[in-house]
Each structure stands twice: as structure tokens, then as C-alpha cells.
Amino acid sequence: MEISVEINGTSHTSDVEPRTLLVHFIRDAAGLTGTNIGCDTSSCGACTVHFNGEAVKSCTMLAVQADGQSVTTIEGLANGDQMHPMQQAFMNCHALQCGYCTPGMVMASVSLLDEIPDPTEDQVREGLEGNLCRCTGYHNIVKAVLSAAGGGQ
Amino acid sequence: MIPVAFDYIRASSADEALAALGEHGDEAKLMAGGHSLLPMMKLRLAYPSVIVDIGRLSDLSYVNDGGDHLAIGALTRHRDVEINEMVQEHAPLLAMATAHVGDPQVRHRGTIGGSLAHADAAGDHPSALLALGGSVVATSASGDERVIDGTDLFTGFLESSLEPTEMITEIRIPKHTGQGWNFQKFNRRAQDWAIVGVSAQRSNGSAKVALVNMHPTPIRATAVEEALAGGASAAEAADQAAVGMEPSGDLNASVEYRSHLARVLTRRALEAAGIS
Ligand SMILES: Cc1cc2nc3c(=O)[nH]c(=O)nc-3n(C[C@H](O)[C@H](O)[C@H](O)COP(=O)(O)OP(=O)(O)OC[C@H]3O[C@@H](n4cnc5c(N)ncnc54)[C@H](O)[C@@H]3O)c2cc1C
Ligand code: FES
Ligand code: FES
Numbered sequence: 001m002e003i004s005v006e007i008n009g010t011s012h013t014s015d016v017e018p019r020t021l022l023v024h025f026i027r028d029a030a031g032l033t034g035t036n037i038g039c040d041t042s043s044c045g046a047c048t049v050h051f052n053g054e055a056v057k058s059c060t061m062l063a064v065q066a067d068g069q070s071v072t073t074i075e076g077l078a079n080g081d082q083m084h085p086m087q088q089a090f091m092n093c094h095a096l097q098c099g100y101c102t103p104g105m106v107m108a109s110v111s112l113l114d115e116i117p118d119p120t121e122d123q124v125r126e127g128l129e130g131n132l133c134r135c136t137g138y139h140n141i142v143k144a145v146l147s148a149a150g151g152g153q
Numbered sequence: 154m155i156p157v158a159f160d161y162i163r164a165s166s167a168d169e170a171l172a173a174l175g176e177h178g179d180e181a182k183l184m185a186g187g188h189s190l191l192p193m194m195k196l197r198l199a200y201p202s203v204i205v206d207i208g209r210l211s212d213l214s215y216v217n218d219g220g221d222h223l224a225i226g227a228l229t230r231h232r233d234v235e236i237n238e239m240v241q242e243h244a245p246l247l248a249m250a251t252a253h254v255g256d257p258q259v260r261h262r263g264t265i266g267g268s269l270a271h272a273d274a275a276g277d278h279p280s281a282l283l284a285l286g287g288s289v290v291a292t293s294a295s296g297d298e299r300v301i302d303g304t305d306l307f308t309g310f311l312e313s314s315l316e317p318t319e320m321i322t323e324i325r326i327p328k329h330t331g332q333g334w335n336f337q338k339f340n341r342r343a344q345d346w347a348i349v350g351v352s353a354q355r356s357n358g359s360a361k362v363a364l365v366n367m368h369p370t371p372i373r374a375t376a377v378e379e380a381l382a383g384g385a386s387a388a389e390a391a392d393q394a395a396v397g398m399e400p401s402g403d404l405n406a407s408v409e410y411r412s413h414l415a416r417v418l419t420r421r422a423l424e425a426a427g428i429s
Contacts, residue, residue, distance in 0.1 A: 019158055054232075055258050056258050057259075060187065061262070062161075062191065065206060065208055067163075108257070126343070129257075130256025130258045130259065130344055
């Protein structure tokens with residue numbers, strides 16, 4: 001089935017089997033490998049992208065469900081050489097170690113602030129409950145999100 | 154993990170979806186948010202040969218004031234239920250239970266109709282539907298509509314009284330404005346399914362209580378309700394929470410531990426609902 005998905009503002013058209021997962025379309029058909037696959041069972045959040053502006057797990061969507069719709073991946077956040085404020089906050093707060101969870105974590109965090117622009121620490125922790133990190137212990141991730149919410153202070 | 158190959162039909166109306174179900178019968182499965190069905194297909198526990206995608210039926214995503222009840226479109230996503238002001242005012246138990254479903258990513262995709270049709274004893278929505286005395290509207294390929302009371306919906310393990318050619322189009326929740334209510338969910342990690350959960354709803358002197366993951370089906374705790382009706386205190390009534398239940402034991406909890414949790418969580422839920 002031929003589908004077109006707008007990813008980071010560019011339309012990607014490809015002939016896919018209906019059973020193709022969205023994350024495979026993003027990585028293999030569009031060649032955008034910033035989105036990682038961790039658990040492949042909708043638990044870890046490594047594959048989080050924005051679907052029509054909201055965080056979703058792309059391992060738990062079919063590519064055909066995204067036909068004609070818009071997806072943003074981690075590659076689509078920065079403005080040229082200028083990092084997105086959330087990426088900058090992750091960097092400033094040392095919110096990553098191995099970095100495997102980071103693309104999903106950043107996408108989930110941006111979506112969280114879209115819904116709750118000025119969250120409490122508890123709201124950040126709850127809002128990121130769908131994203132697992134095996135390295136950082138989460139504290140610096142939470143700090144980064146709070147700092148991005150406060151305009152990077 | 155990749156599902157078994159299937160044919161994909163994207164429905165642009167409920168009629169189209171029902172016609173496809175009528176044509177393909179048992180071979181076909183509706184896909185709403187896909188957040189129960191797709192994980193099962195990836196694990197190859199489900200392998201429908203036709204998927205009828207109803208995810209774009211935005212005319213079935215709504216919360217309307219139906220007078221004495223709220224009418225909620227089957228395709229309304231968890232997120233939209235959770236933050237809806239009418240739900241928060243007239244059925245706050247449903248808003249609270251919905252906020253406990255999975256994580257934000259899951260709530261951006263999963264739908265209330267999908268949760269109820271999936272009929273999972275471990276699901277949070279079925280217990281809220283039962284405690285609120287709600288019902289669902291099922292529409293069939295021939296266009297007939299019938300209202301199924303929540304108590305008649307869940308018939309077995311992951312089984313409902315829906316026919317293969319029927320789809321849930323609407324959920325009806327009687328208004329419970331200004332009454333006591335509470336939802337309790339015990340799990341080991343954030344985002345997890347309930348090991349045990351409890352929905353409790355008080356309304357003008359009586360109370361309904363329903364349990365999550367304490368039986369092969371979502372279930373009302375009738376022994377608790379009867380004890381309360383007979384004048385028992387919340388603590389005495391909660392002692393009856395595991396009566397008649399047949400929970401299973403698994404990695405997370407033995408049967409005894411689940412039964413203990415049911416009693417403790419029911420007491421907490423009743424007390425938080427203002428029943429002493
Ligand atoms: C990581 C993860 C964590 C989760 N945690 C929880 C949790 O804590 N608590 C909880 O309650 N749920 C949880 N869920 C499940 C989630 O709530 C699902 O969204 C929900 O169970 C199914 O809704 P859906 O719209 O995705 O349905 P789908 O997966 O699309 O469909 C489920 C079933 O219902 C049928 N169906 C769908 N819509 C209709 C309809 N309108 N009429 C008739 N049949 C229909 C389908 O054919 C299928 O058999 C979790 C899911 C995931 C992936
Ligand atoms: S890879 Fe999708 S949630 Fe883990
Ligand atoms: S930084 Fe390694 S998993 Fe999060």
C-alpha cells in the first residue's frame with residue numbers, strides 16, 4: 001500500500017506492507033535513525049515521536065495509520081544549528097549518559113510542556129512515566145524539563 | 154516484532170466499518186487506538202486477516218450532555234476523557250480512572266470504546282463503567298442499535314457480549330454530580346497495569362464498587378455492596394471484597410495477596426468516597 005507521511009515537514013512516500021510499524025517506516029523508509037527502538041513492547045518510550053503534535057510510541061502504531069498525517073522526530077526539533085530549548089536544557093543539566101533513551105525522552109518532554117507549560121516536579125515525573133532510562137537515575141532529566149519550562153534558568 | 158500479514162481497510166464512516174465487518178465476519182477486527190490490539194498482534198497472540206481501521210472516525214470522538222447522563226463517543230481518546238470538564242464534573246471517577254491508564258503516550262492513542270470492547274479484567278475503564286452504572290450503545294452491520302448495560306457487557310476472559318459484526322458507538326454514563334467517589338490502583342511501577350484496582354461510587358445513600366484484576370472478568374463487588382446496604386461500616390464491608398472472586402496468581406501477586414489487596418484498597422476507596 002502506498003502511503004505518504006509528512007515527517008519533519010517533508011513528505012515521505014513509500015510502498016509498505018500494512019503490518020509495517022511506524023518506527024520502521026521512520027528509520028528504514030525515511031532514513032531517520034534518531035528514533036530508537038528499545039523494548040518494542042510499548043514500555044520504554046525510546047521510540048517516542050510526535051504524531052499530529054502529541055507524543056506517541058511509534059513501535060505501537062502502524063505506518064498506514066500515519067498516512068497523510070504529520071510526524072515530528074528528534075531530527076525535526078532543532079532550528080538549523082540552534083538546538084531546541086529542551087535539547088539545550090538536557091545538555092546544560094547533563095540529563096543523559098549513554099543517550100539511548102534521550103530522543104524519546106526529549107520528545108516526551110516537549111509534549112509534556114505543550115500540555116502543562118509550568119509543571120511541578122511531580123507532574124514532570126508522572127508525565128515521563130512512559131519513558132525509561134537505565135543510566136541517569138532520572139534526577140537530571142527532571143531538572144532539565146523544569147529548567148526548560150522556566151525558560152532555561 | 155512484526156504482526157502476521159493482514160489486509161488493511163481504513164473506514165471513513167461507522168457505516169463503512171460495519172459493512173466491512175459484515176463482509177469479513179470473524180476474520181476481521183476493528184482497530185481503534187490499536188493499543189491493546191497491536192501489542193497482541195506483535196506477540197502473535199492475535200492474527201486477524203483483515204484490520205478495519207476506525208481510528209479516523211472523528212465524528213465518534215465527543216463528550217455530550219445527554220440530560221441525566223454523559224454521552225461519550227466510542228473513539229474518544231483517554232486523554233480527551235481525562236481532561237474533559239463535563240467528565241470531571243459529572244463523572245469524576247471516570248476522569249480519575251482514565252488518568253491512571255498507562256502513560257501519556259498510551260492515553261494519546263487509546264480510546265474508551267476500545268478499552269471497553271477489549272473487556273480486559275485488568276483494564277481500568279471497565280471498573281469505572283460498572284461502578285458508575287454505565288452502558289454502551291452497540292451498532293450492528295444492519296444498522297440496528299442496542300444498549301448493553303455494563304453488567305451484561307463482560308462475559309468471560311477478554312470476552313464481551315458484543316457480536317463480531319457489532320461496534321460500540323457510544324458510552325453512556327449516568328451523571329453523578331457532587332457525589333463521593335474514588336479510584337484506587339496498586340501497581341509496582343508507574344505506568345503498569347493494576348495488580349488490583351477498585352472503583353467506588355456513592356450516590357444518594359447507596360454505593361457501587363467494582364474491582365480490577367480480581368476475576369477473569371471486570372466485576373462488581375456485590376458482597377461489599379450488599380454489606381453496605383445492610384448497614385455495615387466501610388471497614389466491615391471491605392472485608393467482603395474478595396468474596397466470590399476468582400483471581401489468578403502471577404509473578405506480581407499470589408491469590409492470597411490479591412485478595413488482601415482487594416480488601417485494603419476497597420476500604421481506602423470507600424473511605425475516600427465518604428463512606429465511613
Ligand atoms: C504500554 C501500555 C500500557 C497500558 N496500560 C493500561 C493501564 O494501565 N490500564 C488500562 O486500562 N489500559 C492500559 N492499556 C491499554 C489501553 O488502555 C488501550 O488503549 C485500550 O485497552 C484499548 O483501546 P484502543 O482504542 O487502543 O483499542 P484497540 O487496541 O484498537 O482495540 C482493542 C479491541 O477492541 C476492539 N474494538 C476497538 N474499538 C471498538 C469499538 N468501537 N467497538 C467494538 N470493538 C472495538 C478491537 O477490535 C480489539 O479487539 C495500556 C496499553 C499499553 C500499550
Ligand atoms: S520501543 Fe517503543 S516503547 Fe520501547
Ligand atoms: S541515558 Fe542511557 S538510557 Fe537514558
